[in-house]
Amino acid sequence: xxxxxxxxxxxNNYIKNIFEAEGMLHNICIYGEVSSYKISNNIAYxxxxxxxxxxxxxLFNANKFDVPQIxxxxxxxxxxxxxxxxxxxSFNAYQIAPYGKGVLxxxxxxxxxxxxxxxxFDISRKIxxxxxxxxxxxxxxxxxAVIQDIINVxxxxxxxxxxxxxxxxxxxVGAETEIVKGxxxxxxxxxxxxxxxxxxxxxxxxxxxxxxVVATATYSSTKPIVSAVGHxxxxxxxxxxxxxxxxxxxxxxxxxxxxxxxxxxxIESYVNTMYDAxxxxxxxxxxxxxxxxxxxCYAVSGVLTKIESTxxxxxxxxGYLISSKIDSCEHKLEILKSKIESLNPMNILNKGxxxxxxxxRTIKSSKHMKSGNKYDIVFADGKTExxxx
Numbered sequence: 383x384x385x386x387x388x389x390x391x392x393x394n395n396y397i398k399n400i401f402e403a404e405g406m407l408h409n410i411c412i413y414g415e416v417s418s419y420k421i422s423n424n425i426a427y428x429x430x431x432x433x434x435x436x437x438x439x440x441l442f443n444a445n446k447f448d449v450p451q452i453x454x455x456x457x458x459x460x461x462x463x464x465x466x467x468x469x470x471x472s473f474n475a476y477q478i479a480p481y482g483k484g485v486l487x488x489x490x491x492x493x494x495x496x497x498x499x500x501x502x503f504d505i506s507r508k509i510x511x512x513x514x515x516x517x518x519x520x521x522x523x524x525x526x527a528v529i530q531d532i533i534n535v536x537x538x539x540x541x542x543x544x545x546x547x548x549x550x551x552x553x554x555v556g557a558e559t560e561i562v563k564g565x566x567x568x569x570x571x572x573x574x575x576x577x578x579x580x581x582x583x584x585x586x587x588x589x590x591x592x593x594x595v596v597a598t599a600t601y602s603s604t605k606p607i608v609s610a611v612g613h614x615x616x617x618x619x620x621x622x623x624x625x626x627x628x629x630x631x632x633x634x635x636x637x638x639x640x641x642x643x644x645x646x647x648x649i650e651s652y653v654n655t656m657y658d659a660x661x662x663x664x665x666x667x668x669x670x671x672x673x674x675x676x677x678x679c680y681a682v683s684g685v686l687t688k689i690e691s692t693x694x695x696x697x698x699x700x701g702y703l704i705s706s707k708i709d710s711c712e713h714k715l716e717i718l719k720s721k722i723e724s725l726n727p728m729n730i731l732n733k734g735x736x737x738x739x740x741x742x743r744t745i746k747s748s749k750h751m752k753s754g755n756k757y758d759i760v761f762a763d764g765k766t767e768x769x770x771x
Contacts, residue, residue, distance in 0.1 A: 394466035401471075407462035412437070412473070413481045414458075416450045430458065430473075439473040447478050448615050455481040480585065487585065490592050493619060497594070502601045508625040509606040512574050514640055517544045519573035519605070521564035524549035528579050528631045535635035540642040546573055552580035557590035562599040569604050575638050576603065578620060579610040579631040591618040600624055610634035736761050 388396075401407055414430030414437060421427075426444035430437045439458060441447070450456050460475035479487035497503065518536065522528045529547060536543050548567050550560035561578065568576045578600070580591070590596060591611045600607050600623040609624035610631040621627040628634035738745040739758045745751060758765045 390469070391466070394464070394469050398464040398466040401462055401464045404462075409459070409461060411457055411459050413455060416452055416454050416456055419450060419452065421445075421449070426478075430456070437473050438471065439475050441475045441478055443476075448617070450478070450480070457481045457487075490585075490619065493592065493594060493597075494622065497597055497601075497619065497623065502597060503622045507601075509603075511606050511608070511626060511638060515543060515574040515638060517546060517573045518635075518638055519546050519548065519568035519571065519576040520579065521548050521550055521561060521568070521576060522579045522631070523552045526581065528581050531630075531632045532577065532579065532635045535632050536639045539636070539639045542642065543639050546571070551590075553583065553587045553590060558593040558596050561590055561596050565596075565599040565603055565607070573605060575606045575608060577608045577610055577628075577631070577634045577638065578624070579634060580612065581631070582613040582616060588612055588616060588618050591620045593619070596620055597623045608634045608638055739765075 412430070414432050417429045417431045417436070419426060419428040421444050424443060424445055426439075426441035426447075426449075428439050428441070428450075430439055439460070441458075441460075457479050458473065458475045459477040460473050462471070463474045464471050477487075477491075501507065518532075520529060520532055522532075524547060533545055536545055546568075548564035550564050551557040552561075565576060565578065578591075580588075585592075588611060591609075597619045600609075600620055606625040607620075607623075608626045608628055609618070609620045610628040610633065611618045611620060614629035626637060628637050737760045738751070739760055740750075740755065745757065751757065754769060757768050759768055
């Protein structure tokens with residue numbers, strides 16, 4: 383028995399150094415069946431098995447990859463690692479893909495990185511969907527459930543919306559060319575939005591939608607593009623370039639086609655808004671007319687008051703003038719009266735004077751008296767008859 387003793391840590395570190403020094407265990411691809419899969423803090427912990435054994439795996443940044451189902455055979459790229467502190471062997475993966483699709487997946491990641499670098503995925507260049515559509519262009523197969531799903535959803539939501547189909551192959555040789563032609567066709571056709579769609583399938587089936595020509599046609603489109611390729615868990619290059627990615631073709635129709643009921647509500651809202659606007663306008667005109675009438679009444683009242691005041695002033699002046707004239711006339715009349723009174727012979731007679739009359743004519747001179755004629759001597763209180771001598 384050896385006298386040299388090693389600690390647990392020394393043994394574990396020795397094993398760790400062996401794995402780290404072994405270059406054949408770095409950046410290798412392995413495949414196996416997923417027997418368990420759990421994600422915690424964006425780190426996936428899973429086991430790969432085959433008929434001979436089990437390998438514990440760790441995948442960082444797990445949200446970048448599709449979650450495999452238990453029983454799926456996958457291809458994993460990474461490095462064998464020994465965790466000295468826990469004394470556990472594991473495979474640290476940085477890529478995971480369905481088995482048999484590793485090459486396509488690598489091409490997918492490479493093209494995705496290239497297009498992202500060119501700005502194909504930038505949010506700022508994406509075209510917003512119109513609020514209301516009347517015509518939808520669809521690039522998909524003429525047969526199958528996809529176009530029927532889109533028609534059914536569109537008809538249910540808004541039967542007034544027209545659907546124009548550009549039939550294409552959605553998989554196989556030449557499919558990407560037909561898809562590009564469909565997108566280009568609708569860029570010169572009267573549609574509001576374009577849906578590029580197909581049902582689910584394998585990565586080989588979805589390959590036409592992972593090509594640069596389809597991505598470029600989508601990027602160059604002047605019409606908004608909605609991508610609806612595969613199932614909800616399927617991601618293709620066109621999904622990142624499109625203006626909107628829908629998880630399914632039915633969901634694409636849901637996103638694009640507005641509810642007819644919403645249109646009715648919008649129209650009702652417009653009518654109510656117009657009614658309120660007209661009512662407000664009429665009310666404003668009524669208030670304005672009422673204010674104008676009040677201003678006119680005030681103005682007329684002011685004019686009438688001014689006229690009344692002016693008339694009263696003139697009347698006062700006229701009355702004053704008439705009164706002054708009357709007073710003047712009365713004064714003159716008094717003067718005349720006084721003069722007349724002063725000239726009244728009766729007044730003179732009252733002072734003891736008398737006058738001589740002959741047949742009612744006043745005798746003003748003794749020369750006019752003749753002897754023997756009868757004359758009347760008029761006193762203030764009567765007269766007496768005398769005979770001239």
